[in-house]
Amino acid sequence: MNILVCLKQVPDTQKVKIDPERNTLIRKGVPSITNPLDESALELALEVRSITGGKITVLTMGIPDSEEILRDGLSLGADGAYLLTHRDFAGADTLATSYTLSMAIKELGGFDLLLFGKQAIDGDTAQVGPEVAGHLGIPVVTFVTNVQKTAKDIIVVERMIENGKEIVEAEYPVLLTVVKAAQRLRIPTLEGMIKSFDIPVHRLGVQDIGADSSRCGLKGSPTRVKKIFSPKMNSKVKFIEGSIDEKAKKFISIVRGI
Amino acid sequence: MEEHKSGIYDVTPQSDGMKVVHGEETIRRDYSDYLKDESNIEGENVQSLFFPRTINNIAWIMNEACGNRKKVTVSGGRTGICAGAVPGAGGYLLSLEKMARILGVEISSGEYSLKAECGIRLSELSSRVKSKDFGIESVVPTEISRSRTSYFYPPDPTETTATLGGTVATNASGARTLFYGPTRNYVVGIEVILSTGELLKLKRGEVPAENGFFRVQKERGRPLIIPTPSYEMPKTKHSAGLYSKKSMDLIDLFIGSEGILGIIVNVTIRLIEEPHRFFGGVVFFQEEYYAVDFVYRVRKGMARPLAVEYFDKDALALLEGTRKSQGPVSEIPEIPVCSAAVYFESAVFRDEKPEGDNLKAEFLKWKKLIEEAGGDPQSAWAVLNKRDMMRLKALRHAVPESVNKIIAQKKLKDGRIHKVGTDIAVPDEHLKEIMKFYRELLEAERIASVIFGHIGNNHLHVNMIPDNYDELVRAKELYRRFAGKAVSLGGTVSAEHGIGKLKKDYLAILYPQNAIDEMKAIKDTIDPLNILNPGNVI
Ligand SMILES: Cc1cc2nc3c(=O)[nH]c(=O)nc-3n(C[C@H](O)[C@H](O)[C@H](O)COP(=O)(O)OP(=O)(O)OC[C@H]3O[C@@H](n4cnc5c(N)ncnc54)[C@H](O)[C@@H]3O)c2cc1C
Numbered sequence: 001m002n003i004l005v006c007l008k009q010v011p012d013t014q015k016v017k018i019d020p021e022r023n024t025l026i027r028k029g030v031p032s033i034t035n036p037l038d039e040s041a042l043e044l045a046l047e048v049r050s051i052t053g054g055k056i057t058v059l060t061m062g063i064p065d066s067e068e069i070l071r072d073g074l075s076l077g078a079d080g081a082y083l084l085t086h087r088d089f090a091g092a093d094t095l096a097t098s099y100t101l102s103m104a105i106k107e108l109g110g111f112d113l114l115l116f117g118k119q120a121i122d123g124d125t126a127q128v129g130p131e132v133a134g135h136l137g138i139p140v141v142t143f144v145t146n147v148q149k150t151a152k153d154i155i156v157v158e159r160m161i162e163n164g165k166e167i168v169e170a171e172y173p174v175l176l177t178v179v180k181a182a183q184r185l186r187i188p189t190l191e192g193m194i195k196s197f198d199i200p201v202h203r204l205g206v207q208d209i210g211a212d213s214s215r216c217g218l219k220g221s222p223t224r225v226k227k228i229f230s231p232k233m234n235s236k237v238k239f240i241e242g243s244i245d246e247k248a249k250k251f252i253s254i255v256r257g258i
Numbered sequence: 259m260e261e262h263k264s265g266i267y268d269v270t271p272q273s274d275g276m277k278v279v280h281g282e283e284t285i286r287r288d289y290s291d292y293l294k295d296e297s298n299i300e301g302e303n304v305q306s307l308f309f310p311r312t313i314n315n316i317a318w319i320m321n322e323a324c325g326n327r328k329k330v331t332v333s334g335g336r337t338g339i340c341a342g343a344v345p346g347a348g349g350y351l352l353s354l355e356k357m358a359r360i361l362g363v364e365i366s367s368g369e370y371s372l373k374a375e376c377g378i379r380l381s382e383l384s385s386r387v388k389s390k391d392f393g394i395e396s397v398v399p400t401e402i403s404r405s406r407t408s409y410f411y412p413p414d415p416t417e418t419t420a421t422l423g424g425t426v427a428t429n430a431s432g433a434r435t436l437f438y439g440p441t442r443n444y445v446v447g448i449e450v451i452l453s454t455g456e457l458l459k460l461k462r463g464e465v466p467a468e469n470g471f472f473r474v475q476k477e478r479g480r481p482l483i484i485p486t487p488s489y490e491m492p493k494t495k496h497s498a499g500l501y502s503k504k505s506m507d508l509i510d511l512f513i514g515s516e517g518i519l520g521i522i523v524n525v526t527i528r529l530i531e532e533p534h535r536f537f538g539g540v541v542f543f544q545e546e547y548y549a550v551d552f553v554y555r556v557r558k559g560m561a562r563p564l565a566v567e568y569f570d571k572d573a574l575a576l577l578e579g580t581r582k583s584q585g586p587v588s589e590i591p592e593i594p595v596c597s598a599a600v601y602f603e604s605a606v607f608r609d610e611k612p613e614g615d616n617l618k619a620e621f622l623k624w625k626k627l628i629e630e631a632g633g634d635p636q637s638a639w640a641v642l643n644k645r646d647m648m649r650l651k652a653l654r655h656a657v658p659e660s661v662n663k664i665i666a667q668k669k670l671k672d673g674r675i676h677k678v679g680t681d682i683a684v685p686d687e688h689l690k691e692i693m694k695f696y697r698e699l700l701e702a703e704r705i706a707s708v709i710f711g712h713i714g715n716n717h718l719h720v721n722m723i724p725d726n727y728d729e730l731v732r733a734k735e736l737y738r739r740f741a742g743k744a745v746s747l748g749g750t751v752s753a754e755h756g757i758g759k760l761k762k763d764y765l766a767i768l769y770p771q772n773a774i775d776e777m778k779a780i781k782d783t784i785d786p787l788n789i790l791n792p793g794n795v796i
Contacts, residue, residue: 012645031644033643033644068643072643184589187540187591187639187641187649187650188640188642189635189636189637190539190624190639191625192640
């Protein structure tokens with residue numbers, strides 16, 4: 001099995017403060033970590049590989065410093081690592097990010113199983129995984145909690161849905177977005193750590209992956225953030241009186257008015 | 259930062275703005291947390307609970323206490339485990355938690371120091387030092403604010419809700435004490451309110467012992483003359499009774515004095531450059547003997563340990579139990595089947611320009627030691643990133659915390675039950691012997707226990723978990739025998755937690771009566787009415 005895991009370096013939001021005026025994250029002095037759901041994806045990859053054998057490649061797009069999270073992935077047993085880093089990649093929204101990642105994935109080629117965290121804790125969009133599948137024209141299963149079975153041509157996974165779970169069978173290649181695993185990411189072994197120092201992290205730029213630079217980074221990003229705000233908390237209680245119909249109507253008008 | 263000179267100063271007593279709660283009933287009902295510390299023992303008969311905000315507030319309280327003949331107990335973060343902060347004789351209780359500001363930072367002759375009020379929690383202190391956001395009005399020197407170097411304050415008893423004052427009062431240690439030494443090594447100045455309400459300012463190096471006495475000048479009148487102790491302390495990590503050394507500094511008498519000599523109101527500490535990168539790991543052994551052997555090899559080997567910590571099979575079983583019952587939220591990773599585990603920590607320092615190769619070489623040194631000691635590098639863990647380091651720290655902290663939870667349960671059955679946790683250390687060469695002694699006696703007495711802690715300093719916590727009163731009595735007897743053995747090997751009865759109210763019997767095992775009399779004489783000179791922290795230490 002040839003497995004790819006995409007990782008993102010994010011600020012540790014447990015330690016982030018919000019700029020009260022601009023409503024943006026104050027990133028200064030905040031430690032960077034691997035996006036926790038991506039860690040779940042990596043843990044799932046390690047579990048699958050322990051059964052199927054094969055190779056795990058970790059990939060990220062980010063500043064040169066994000067090599068750290070790839071190194072962490074290698075110390076856990078990933079076999080190869082690629083870092084998409086180039087100034088043309090900077091400022092990407094989910095569309096440009098998923099385009100860039102998909103170009104890299106095509107360039108590297110041959111993956112059976114592509115694992116993403118469901119979403120990153122700094123943007124919370126949950127779009128990148130499904131969009132990559134779109135660019136690649138392969139199926140995607142979202143909200144995956146675990147893998148039930150792997151066979152030569154198919155994989156059976158469990159996904160979380162509103163009131164329970166759903167068992168999905170898919171053919172390779174397939175992209176999974178993973179939610180918090182039952183098992184926390186393992187700790188590297190000493191042997192794995194020592195080995196990882198000998199594995200290079202390959203850097204890739206726009207040309208290396210044959211990307212169109214107008215579709216990358218800020219240039220390729222149609223998303224404009226107009227305003228970020230936290231909703232005002234209001235703990236006033238208001239009782240709605242009347243018949244069920246009246247209550248429903250009043251309720252809808254209140255909600256519309258918010 | 260204001261320059262202070264050692265000496266005793268008058269403070270104008272003034273009580274404005276201070277919160278006070280009066281009445282035994284009210285305090286027991288609404289503030290019962292303040293009557294306990296982590297020993298889970300509850301104090302009684304507290305008539306007034308004060309939350310001072312200033313030095314003047316404290317001076318006022320001490321004047322009141324003297325006038326009304328009240329005893330005063332000092333309370334910090336209440337994370338102590340020897341009931342030091344538990345009011346022993348009623349009267350007044352002083353919680354210092356509202357005095358938690360950083361007062362200034364400074365660089366002088368290349369040394370970076372920080373002055374803070376006693377009530378600041380270690381968690382707050384360390385995050386402020388890390389972010390260099392001190393929340394103070396006075397100017398932060400640009401050498402600190404602009405520099406890219408990270409600094410830190412090494413003492414870390416893992417319980418980060420401990421206060422700075424409390425850790426100075428107990429001379430707290432932690433895992434990295436193996437490399438960095440205890441709290442004492444980082445305290446360069448303190449200000450203390452004496453039982454008379456006077457303020458004693460002490461700067462390291464300014465009041466040395468001379469001809470058997472310390473002389474401290476008062477603002478007015480005659481100097482205070484304090485006899486210097488002459489007994490010999492064990493040559494191990496040590497925090498039992500008042501400090502004593504040939505040519506000692508008065509500041510060291512107050513550090514580790516568990517509040518019996520005065521109330522430490524603020525502290526100036528020395529901060530040091532953080533290493534470029536900490537790293538560490540956990541090694542799992544099939545036999546306890548191999549784990550102990552590993553520690554001996556680490557001492558002799560090329561690796562540079564900052565911390566070497568131990569988990570015995572019972573500690574690991576406890577962790578495994580917590581992991582199973584709490585699931586992933588416990589943050590506890592699955593632990594390989596084994597009989598003992600050793601946590602090690604090391605670092606590459608800034609001047610070593612560490613790149614991958616260098617780290618690899620460091621890890622290889624550990625691997626060699628592990629293999630030589632019969633450990634398995636395939637199952638051993640290795641951590642490099644901060645989050646994994648924090649996970650392992652949480653793992654270590656979870657052991658005593660889990661024990662405390664079990665004890666709290668047992669206490670519901672029988673209120674007299676409490677943890678019997680040792681804090682004994684012995685010199686390096688006697689680790690194997692003391693370990694064997696612990697095992698033999700624990701097995702003979704069949705009392706549930708876990709052994710964990712600072713094995714690098716030969717300082718293991720044997721936590722006995724009595725199931726009933728009879729076992730409690732036997733556990734205490736075991737402690738006495740452990741203490742006796744340790745003392746016969748040149749060790750100490752308390753290496754970091756202090757004596758408090760629970761371990762006075764063991765102090766008597768460590769020191770002859772004349773040493774304890776010397777401590778009493780010092781106490782009498784400084785606190786003649788025996789107002790402060792009655793029941794602690796002596
Ligand atoms: C799970 C756990 C793990 C721990 N691990 C360690 C460890 O590894 N190493 C270690 O050293 N300790 C350890 N401790 C013990 C504890 O954290 C320390 O004893 C700590 O130093 C006490 O600080 P505190 O602010 O909580 O003081 P308190 O418990 O409030 O008080 C301790 C003593 O100091 C006195 N005191 C407090 N503040 C002042 C002051 N300003 N002036 C004068 N006297 C004062 C009190 O009267 C009392 O006698 C651990 C505790 C727990 C619960």
